[in-house]
Amino acid sequence: MRTFRIPDQVARLAVLFAVAAVALVVxxxxxxxxxxxxxGHYRAAAVDAIASQPVxxxxxxxxxxxHTEEAEKKGNSFHRGLACEVCHGPASEHASDPxxxxxxxxxxxxxxxxxxxxxxxxxxxxPQIIEKLHNPMKPCPTCHNPHDPTPPHVPGTxxxxxxxxxxxxxxxxxxxxxxETCHEASPQHRQDPRSALPKKPTNREFCGKCHxxxxxxxxxxxxxxxxxxxGRYLCWQCHYPHYPEGR
Amino acid sequence: xxxxxxxxxxxxxxxxxxxxxxxxxxxxxxxxxxxxKKEGYDAGEHYYGxxxxxxxxxxxxxxxxxxxxxxxxxxxxxxxxxxxxxYVVYGDGEVTVDSPEGGIHGFSAAQSDREVLRSFxxxxxxxxxxxxxxxQVCPVGATFKSVDGVVLVDKDYCIxxxxxxxxxxxxxxxxxxxxxxADKCTFCYHRITKGLLPACVEVCPTQARVFxxxxxMSSPLRRLMRMSNLQVLKPYLNTEPKVLYSExxxxxx
Numbered sequence: 001m002r003t004f005r006i007p008d009q010v011a012r013l014a015v016l017f018a019v020a021a022v023a024l025v026v027x028x029x030x031x032x033x034x035x036x037x038x039x040g041h042y043r044a045a046a047v048d049a050i051a052s053q054p055v056x057x058x059x060x061x062x063x064x065x066x067h068t069e070e071a072e073k074k075g076n077s078f079h080r081g082l083a084c085e086v087c088h089g090p091a092s093e094h095a096s097d098p099x100x101x102x103x104x105x106x107x108x109x110x111x112x113x114x115x116x117x118x119x120x121x122x123x124x125x126x127p128q129i130i131e132k133l134h135n136p137m138k139p140c141p142t143c144h145n146p147h148d149p150t151p152p153h154v155p156g157t158x159x160x161x162x163x164x165x166x167x168x169x170x171x172x173x174x175x176x177x178x179x180e181t182c183h184e185a186s187p188q189h190r191q192d193p194r195s196a197l198p199k200k201p202t203n204r205e206f207c208g209k210c211h212x213x214x215x216x217x218x219x220x221x222x223x224x225x226x227x228x229x230x231g232r233y234l235c236w237q238c239h240y241p242h243y244p245e246g247r
Numbered sequence: 248x249x250x251x252x253x254x255x256x257x258x259x260x261x262x263x264x265x266x267x268x269x270x271x272x273x274x275x276x277x278x279x280x281x282x283x284k285k286e287g288y289d290a291g292e293h294y295y296g297x298x299x300x301x302x303x304x305x306x307x308x309x310x311x312x313x314x315x316x317x318x319x320x321x322x323x324x325x326x327x328x329x330x331x332x333x334y335v336v337y338g339d340g341e342v343t344v345d346s347p348e349g350g351i352h353g354f355s356a357a358q359s360d361r362e363v364l365r366s367f368x369x370x371x372x373x374x375x376x377x378x379x380x381x382x383q384v385c386p387v388g389a390t391f392k393s394v395d396g397v398v399l400v401d402k403d404y405c406i407x408x409x410x411x412x413x414x415x416x417x418x419x420x421x422x423x424x425x426x427x428x429a430d431k432c433t434f435c436y437h438r439i440t441k442g443l444l445p446a447c448v449e450v451c452p453t454q455a456r457v458f459x460x461x462x463x464m465s466s467p468l469r470r471l472m473r474m475s476n477l478q479v480l481k482p483y484l485n486t487e488p489k490v491l492y493s494e495x496x497x498x499x500x
Binding site for chain 2: 004041053056115
């Protein structure tokens with residue numbers, strides 16, 4: 001009678017498979033980190049390691065716990081949205097041991113200029129100075145308290161905040177026009193800009209006061225026929241009033 | 248008869264053998280007895296994103312500076328987790344982009360006689376994509392999207408192959424020459440898990456950067472999402488960034 005016997009070559013192959021399988025498990029056990037695959041295809045322990053990095057910026061909430069006076073002053077000023085550590089630098093060491101480490105106090109001109117030096121790319125309305133013209137060499141805190149930077153004098157000209165517009169208007173035919181010719185602004189706007197926004201012209205007739213055929217303005221000013229020129233569009237939908245000759 | 252039956256049994260067993268090996272290797276060390284530590288922070292309850300209001304950015308570069316100080320990023324140029332770019336669109340349609348030292352030392356007024364149509368600053372950082380190409384290419388699982396949606400790098404596991412740096416369409420990664428591992432923005436993971444804001448958001452003077460919960464009922468970010476016309480960078484790549492830009496110019500790449 002024939003008895004079934006697993007052929008030798010198959011048995012050897014099976015042993016080989018078994019050894020390989022065991023080796024795989026053992027190698028994986030040794031080399032794959034314990035937390036790998038717990039949350040996904042990565043070491044879950046890495047998340048905790050990253051989260052345990054030391055904190056350097058303590059955060060404004062921490063600063064105001066002790067510095068209540070400055071916080072109150074700043075909280076009612078133009079700098080109300082500004083975090084303490086923007087100017088004073090990372091201060092968590094100071095927060096954990098106030099005596100051992102004092103935060104940086106900028107007293108030179110440079111620090112304020114990061115934000116307030118004139119750059120045409122900055123959004124209009126942001127207060128900017130031209131460093132070389134604005135009280136040269138004088139450190140900013142001599143006139144402005146950084147915790148309440150309201151200028152000692154209200155800005156004399158609109159260009160203090162609207163420098164980009166002032167620059168382009170200066171090379172345009174509208175150079176001789178005062179801003180107030182078109183933008184009626186209450187004095188309040190200079191004190192607290194957002195509480196009283198300046199007005200803007202609302203109709204074609206406003207520009208017509210100078211540019212209409214029968215306007216009582218200088219002869220050299222370009223005239224248009226208000227009734228037909230530009231169809232239904234308002235003047236500033238095509239012409240940039242601060243640079244009307246621009247394309 | 249008996250022979251055929253045993254043969255079938257044998258074949259089945261032969262099939263089971265590699266199957267079980269594969270199963271074991273997939274399971275690896277069984278996660279059955281994983282100790283579930285309950286600490287103060289539960290990642291499952293959070294899903295983070297950042298909003299950037301381009302029209303509010305004044306280009307002061309304080310974000311880039313704070314990021315380097317907070318995260319011990321190398322001081323030399325070209326190593327940035329976040330940086331600020333200045334876009335200038337000229338009248339003839341040409342666009343120039345510059346970012347001198349990431350904007351850390353501010354920008355100098357560009358002198359040009361050409362007519363400038365518009366100019367603005369755009370802060371950049373890792374977009375923490377919901378579908379991150381950098382994670383797909385990592386051969387060892389050293390970079391990953393955490394449960395709370397932040398794309399992180401496991402420095403102890405990274406082999407420094409630079410695949411992820413190549414794969415990132417936003418140029419947000421660099422190789423840290425000290426550790427020879429990839430590095431990038433973590434949304435200041437060590438801060439947000441403690442309830443603090445990321446350093447760049449903390450110091451932004453005009454609140455151009457808004458950080459918060461993408462899925463919470465009420466958060467500053469949620470408000471921005473409600474009130475603004477949001478865009479993401481390179482939407483055609485389907486990376487689904489979680490850094491959302493409002494008032495983004497079409498020229499921004």
